Amino acid sequence: TLGAAGLGALAGCASLDGPSQDGDTPSITSKTPPADPADYEATVRAASGTVQPGGDLASETWVYNDQFPGPELRAKAGDVVAFELQNELPAETTIHWHGVPVANEMDGVPQVTQQPVAGGESFTYKFRAEPPGTYFYHSHVGLQLDRGLFGPLIIEESDPHVEYDREYTIVLDDYLTREPQPLFGEDSFGSGGMMGTQRPPYAGLLVNGRSAADPAVFDVREGERVRLRFINASSATLFQVQLGGHPMTVSHADGRPVDPVTVDGFQFGSGERYDTILEATNPGTWEIRATPLNGSEPPARAAITYDGVEPSSPVGPSQSNNLLSYGDLRARSPLSGVSGNPDRTFDLSLSPGGPSGQWLIDGQAYPEADPLQIRSGEHVRVRMTNQSPVPHPMHLHGHFFQVGDAVKDTVVVPGHMGQETFDFVADNPGDWLFHCHNLYHLEAGMARVIEYV
Ligand code: C2O
Ligand code: CU
DSSP states (O other): OOHHHHHHHHHHHHHHHSSSOOOOOSSSSOOOOOSSSSEEEEEEEEEEEEOOOOOOOEEEEEETTTTTTTTOEEEEEOOOEEEEEEEEESSOOOOETTOOOOOOGGGBBBBBTTTOOOOOEEEEEEOOOSSOEEEEOOOOSGGGGTTTTTEEEHHHHHHSSSOSSSSEEEEEEEEEESSOOOOOOOTTHHHHHHHHHOOOOOEEEETBBBBBSSOOEEEHHHHTTEEEEEEESSOOOOEEEEESOOEEEEEETTTTTEEEEEEEEEEETTOOOEEEEOOOOOOOEEEEEEEESSSOOOEEEEEEEEEEEOOOOOBBBOOOOOOOGGGGGGGOOOOOOSSSSSSEEEEEEEEEETTTTTEETTTTTTSSSEEEEOOOOOOEEEEEEEESSSSSEEEEEOOOOEEEEEHHHHHHEETTTOOEEEEEOOOOOOOOEEEEEEEEHHHOEEEEEEEEE
8 A cells, every 4th residue: 555654755866866845836726636536446456467369479477457468447528436456466566647737646656756566565546537539548667567467448528529439448558478677787789789678679560469460350340430549558659550351539638628630640658649541431351550760560451340240361451641640630629728839848859878888868867867857837848859769759748739730649750850749737636657659768767757846
């Protein structure tokens, strides 16, 4: 269980290291977990388990509720949810509710928002499920996400702005059959070069825990509108996703509704989500293909079938040039408070560096790195320049941000001096992690704490 004394000690450290408090009353008070009884409760048990993706990819690893990916947690918007993490691992763990702006103490970041949950202990995460959208949850300790400690989290809207007859959640993953190891250290730069520090060689790329040898199958009926909720739950893979036989209409980005935009495919990094609508007008057996853009494994594949017909050999996507870009995304409800000049701007370089091949944000590696300090109520702008050749999917906890005309929580900054800028309102006081969602970069220092002062 959570030691209140421990948290007090953490908070104490933070204020000792930070600037002295000037006694200003923050204009926005910290969120607290809802006091109401839970509308929806579930147990998430982290333990060892055997994973069988098909082919020769079986492995003994760590999973939630003996499932891989973990169980789909579903709540209705506005529900109070209580998820009890039972830790039966031989290690400490936590759960982070990726994308959901929960109260800080429920965010699941070890040493920042809570003491990690020891083996044999449990911890209940309680929050109000809002806003509606496609999210996921995962361990935020070390490289545990890459073992299999993740699952989808869906918050259902009471009034969907798109109509659909059927929906599927499609979780993409890069899969190891052995224990993940950090890629930085004495000789990782020397041996693998900068690309070598980006991701391990994966045994396979999976859709809903299935390999191409025994693929996931999504059955539809002619004439249906099918909502596909794509989640990039990989630890280090940038995917390009395309469907055989159908265009797709993107309806949500990172859970937030956008004006529908029809494309042949999209690319997304670790931590990003897109919902798309498929109009089932083209009977057949079609392939969902997710090709790694920063790896050489064969694509992740799954099948769409009509009327339960056996997927003999699904037809893949044709060549496509019409891929989604961030500039195509227009949020149905833009963030308020982010127009005009920001109150504070951070100009941050993303680069490799340090004596042992670390990854840096503005020259510093987490956890030693200085926090980025903001004040409650401010309009904050973050500008990132990627001084490395590899993409970085940057994720902000506790807040949505505006990037172009989209509202998101994760944005890929392309390599070779690529830039992205996002704006957010400091409306959720607490200490929040901001980091690269490539787990191997995070583990090698690519994170900062955003601290309200
Ligand atoms: Cu998903 Cu911090 O992460
Ligand atoms: Cu990165």
